Amino acid sequence: MIRMTNVSKKYPNGVTAIKDLSLTIESGEFAYIVGPSGAGKSTFIKMLYHQLRATSGKIEVAGFDLIGMKDRDVPYLRRKIGVVFQDFKLLPRLTVFENVAYAMEVIEAQPQAIKDRVLEVLELVGLKGEIRRFPNELSGGEQQRVAVARAIVNQPEVLIADEPTGNLDPETSDGIMDILEAINQRGTIVLMATHNKQMVNERTHRVLAIEDGRLVRDEKEGDYGYED
């Protein structure tokens, strides 16, 4: 479960990116986060896995109270959350395989289990042939898929994806969405920021619209909702 109560986030440069935002996402939900560029979607997401500390308010994720959390507990929160970062954040010195495996190694999984599972998820995102490559030897879309693979490899309680299909063609995007929905079926919360109007409209889920740091819309079976 994710619960935010009156959360605000002000960056050191004075920008208030999230303003008094409250919402609850129950276990097993799938929610889109939509909104214009610079609305605060990524800021919102970064607070959930404690990359950013909220300036005020309360945040609760997967049983952790994120306000007043000790630094040393943060890794244990993050192990319950899979994240696809908007800028991928792959480790440049590790191969595709090692990047995905790293997320399993930190929880000290068995080597054989790591190997099997990593190959499995890499196959799922269509990168089984590229396991020995380094991130800078991949196309943008391929890097994004590695990021997706890493996020799901530990079968997290919460999956947070910041535009996981921004660099992907519609077909591959659909493949990724299939994966995310399948994970969601198994009870994982999936939270996904996206600009993909068509996808939001066709695969209906809860829609959270953020504009200028405020939650302006929250619909159970919503649509993208912005005209062009």
Next chain:
Amino acid sequence: MIRMTNVSKKYPNGVTAIKDLSLTIESGEFAYIVGPSGAGKSTFIKMLYHQLRATSGKIEVAGFDLIGMKDRDVPYLRRKIGVVFQDFKLLPRLTVFENVAYAMEVIEAQPQAIKDRVLEVLELVGLKGEIRRFPNELSGGEQQRVAVARAIVNQPEVLIADEPTGNLDPETSDGIMDILEAINQRGTIVLMATHNKQMVNERTHRVLAIEDGRLVRDEKEGDYGYED
């Protein structure tokens, strides 16, 4: 004018990303490059501004012969080409203003001209309020717009954009497309890799489809053409 003749590109790791590709783009044309993730779109684009050297074949861009080009002539080629990189490639230690201004400074433009022009293009992409920020203080979409601003600031002969709207909401994307089309109206070649099906279908231009490194489709008034 851009002319490629039997161009192939093999990466050091053995991947042949472009295979015997030939095409001509006349001055004043607007062309989309479409194709699945990993098809070779970015590789194709990188060869045009000589970030990558073709393994074989001939490339001619804006009057430069790119094969056998001397390293010291490369900057002069690049000054005729504006590029929006898929990963933005902003200078992390420069502010938004300075990043855009840098492209004008290298051609030793007048300080006042730089100031005026940079503010003009930043206004165009909707970032006039963020000129003092550093790239890591921007949202993904904002960074992308800075990249667009930098690409157009020198009014280049050729504008190459690798997914310039991947991180943008449909409305902002439309704004960027308006800018690109306006530039194209003034005679600049615009070459744009994209996954945005709706955009390609609605704003019809020439479509070049690349799959597995080969040019598989070249239509004057094409559509995106991939089903989902």
Next chain:
Amino acid sequence: MKTRTLKRHLNDSFKSLKRNGWMSVAAVSAVTVTLLLVGIFFAMIFNFNKISQDIENDVHVRVMIERGTTSKQKDQLQKKLEKIAAVKDVTYSSRKKELNKVVGSYGQSFKMFTGDDNPLYDVYTVSTTKPSQTIKVAKHAKQLKYVYDATYGGNNAKKLFKVMSSVRKWGIGFTLLLLFVAVFLISNTIRITILSRRDEIGIMRLVGATNAYIRWPFLFEGAWVGLLGVIIPIIIIDVGYGWVYRHMALSMASAGYSMLKPGIFLFQLDLTMAVIGIVIGALGSVISMRRFLRI
């Protein structure tokens, strides 16, 4: 920590060292050059110390025996001299021998004083265990029976003492400075390489690695950098010192001094360098990354 995890950390540290390419080379060569300097300087300063001691030890107390002292009484005196604290050994030299020495340095005209005309005294040359004890021993000896006078080297020796001891004092100061510099430079180099990897460390945190988990491979990597960096200095110092030793030994010996024997000295020096390189490499690495291990 499970051995499996330890192995993984070791493995990761190797990989990272290799994949950091030129950065690793630059870090290793910084360690190399720094330790080479330390090694060469230490070899020099310790040998300088050794030799300056040799020189000081050259200075003895001359105990002049009153005329008419019987040889039995002389033996008594000798025993007493030998009992003075800090006296190493006592050698006898007759006035005749002494005159010959004077003749040697002041000219043949003294020759006329041979025999009973000899104005000099029989002398005990007393060497001390510590050069600094010379003055004390001389004073003590003066008060003994049958002693006419007890002198030591004189003005020149005093000057030499002063110079040597101040050079040595400066040497110690400079040794400490050099140690500090070496530690600083090595850890600073490691710090810079870590600074350039802050993003990497941030990503590790973001995917759920604990600080301890992140730290280990960096610690090992720092240690490898130190270890690799120390190899060349050790080789150069060992080979070079051996060479210098062989080539200098003779001329040194002819001047009455000797260098430190390579065996144990080189072992200690190598060990010092290895410890500095490896420990500072590892610690520098861990300490530098501390500030990136928040949030």
Next chain:
Amino acid sequence: MKTRTLKRHLNDSFKSLKRNGWMSVAAVSAVTVTLLLVGIFFAMIFNFNKISQDIENDVHVRVMIERGTTSKQKDQLQKKLEKIAAVKDVTYSSRKKELNKVVGSYGQSFKMFTGDDNPLYDVYTVSTTKPSQTIKVAKHAKQLKYVYDATYGGNNAKKLFKVMSSVRKWGIGFTLLLLFVAVFLISNTIRITILSRRDEIGIMRLVGATNAYIRWPFLFEGAWVGLLGVIIPIIIIDVGYGWVYRHMALSMASAGYSMLKPGIFLFQLDLTMAVIGIVIGALGSVISMRRFLRI
């Protein structure tokens, strides 16, 4: 290059230095520590040289004049001595004075030889411009008329010569080594900071900057790092040397030696450090980035 462009480059270099934050601090402190070492060591080695020369210069040739030489003949001899190459000055000392010296170091019993009994000779003490010339001068003097004998210091002096000259030789070697090390460490540090900015350089190339355009700000930045890095060493060395000079001068003087006067010496030393810091900073920067300026 237009002045406008130059100003821009300078500006960019400042900005970059500031915005690189800890990286700049680390680079500057590497320079600081390295040059501090260089400065202190150079201050020591040059003073050691100075003092060892003082000591060597203490050694003179003693030219003993034959008995019965008239004072006019002595004047003749003095002139001849003064004409020998490498002779600096010649001072006269009567046999009476000489005896007093002997009495001083060999005991009161020599007192009986005063007056005509004095077995010693009148002496010219000849000092040479170069200590190494002593032996030659002595040999030459021996062959002159009215000269009974010409000697120099003797065994001790020879030993001292040898030690001093070998220490000095090693000092020069070590000075060169230290210079090399300083140059290497500074340029290596700069290299690492540049390595971590290769992406930045790549982007500059991609947006149409020529290599020259990219290079200038890096060159200036390297120079600033050097300049900032040299400030603290200069202050420490200048203040510290002044302090040491004031506190040592007296005891040094009493031993008959003197340190180098701070004025010109410190100026030269500061200049050397500044040149190393700034030039190596700038050059290191430009050289390190060469390989990133392709394609």
